[in-house]
Amino acid sequence: QLQxxxxxxGLVKPSETLSLTCTVSGGTISTTSYYWGWIRQPPGKxxxxxxxxxxxxxxxxxxxxxxxxxxxxxxxxxxxxxxxSSVTAADTAVYYCVRLMSTxxxxxxxxxxxxxxxx
Amino acid sequence: xxxxxxPPSVSVSPGQTASITCSGDKLGDKYACWFQQKPGQxxxxxxxxxxKRPSGIPERFSGSTSGNTATLTISGTQAMDEAxxxxxxxxxxxxxxxxxxxxxxx
Numbered sequence: 001q002l003q004x005x006x007x008x009x010g011l012v013k014p015s016e017t018l019s020l021t022c023t024v025s026g027g028t029i030s031t032t033s034y035y036w037g038w039i040r041q042p043p044g045k046x047x048x049x050x051x052x053x054x055x056x057x058x059x060x061x062x063x064x065x066x067x068x069x070x071x072x073x074x075x076x077x078x079x080x081x082x083x084x085s086s087v088t089a090a091d092t093a094v095y096y097c098v099r100l101m102s103t104x105x106x107x108x109x110x111x112x113x114x115x116x117x118x119x
Numbered sequence: 120x121x122x123x124x125x126p127p128s129v130s131v132s133p134g135q136t137a138s139i140t141c142s143g144d145k146l147g148d149k150y151a152c153w154f155q156q157k158p159g160q161x162x163x164x165x166x167x168x169x170x171k172r173p174s175g176i177p178e179r180f181s182g183s184t185s186g187n188t189a190t191l192t193i194s195g196t197q198a199m200d201e202a203x204x205x206x207x208x209x210x211x212x213x214x215x216x217x218x219x220x221x222x223x224x225x
Binding site for chain 2: 037046047048049052060062063064096101103104105106107109110111112
């Protein structure tokens, strides 16, 4: 059974960079059939797609976040990562890592990790 | 930017049929999918590619599209179906979510 697990600091200071890693188990990240990505959900609010990546390196970014976001993949560790720079309180959210079908439909989700931006 | 519009809330009596809509420009030309999210849990995919149901999702969940609107239908709604539901579509190079609909089973 495929499992995705987010890891990273739960508290980030304003203006700093948020860094999260997703470890994939029960399957390989180097698959031709799927993409991998990040989605976030501010407390009490809806879902927002952040970015997606193919193991070969193709990336897609939410235009509203693109200038601050980097997504990368490490096939040797079966992991992919998210970096979000210059964070503010508005970036406080539960961050989910996901697997996406070729149609860009997220079909597997991690349990999510709450990241709070506060000094 | 592309937008998907959902009603904020829908109410249904147990055993009845619930319909949740998702509207967007030329949505019928894209694949729509639906997620169920219960409090404190990760979203779960219940419909993909407009009408396909993932393994393990009950048959009472179905999806359809017509023109600019995708619809999630829950037949014989059960108390356990009370949750937030989100539609999603891929527009060019961007994934877009609807604002979500809170389904209340009264």
